Amino acid sequence: ETGVTQSPTHLIKTRGQQVTLRCSSQSGHNTVSWYQQALGQGPQFIFQYYREEENGRGNFPPRFSGLQFPNYSSELNVNALELDDSALYLCASSPGPPNTGELFFGEGSRLTVL
């Protein structure tokens, strides 16, 4: 059974550019969540998808958007990158409805914005 996989692992962008991060859920998991972790901080909730529908959103601007596909993989898109977007972006999947079960995290995508 494969775990949660994320790509790319590291990337460098310049301010104003756009980025797409990808996540493959653990097999059988239909809920995907994205978190942003700045250096020295705990992860902050960005949004969650359940069965291809956005199920909740944290305090992030609309330039953070996402998708969940029929195979339950997911993308996080960030437009008009700002320096403060530099962080580790973590994807987590869980089985069943969003308010149950254990979350399993990937290794993250480290984004640096110059």
Place this chain on the structure above:
Amino acid sequence: KQEVTQIPAALSVPEGENLVLNCSFTDSAIYNLQWFRQDPGKGLTSLLLIQSSQREQTSGRLNASLDKSSGRSTLYIAASQPGDSATYLCAALSGAGSYQLTFGKGTKLSVIP
């Protein structure tokens, strides 16, 4: 709005010691509480999950307790080893319609051989 606090921020202990990490949360209406381990530059590894109806969970040398009424959870690590050195994060799952984990900032543990 849920807030999670972890004390201490950093802890250094000699190998073999038993230790306790503390986590407090402000909103007791949680679905579950989860403890994670994070190694430098890496993702999160789930250690223990305690459902809101449970009082504790155990896995090997780890034991986590939950007291919803007081808004507290503890992670007990027995007979610490150098390989336990990492940052430990607790997170509370809460929200109506938007089920999000709220994390503390973590406790950085160093176990000295």
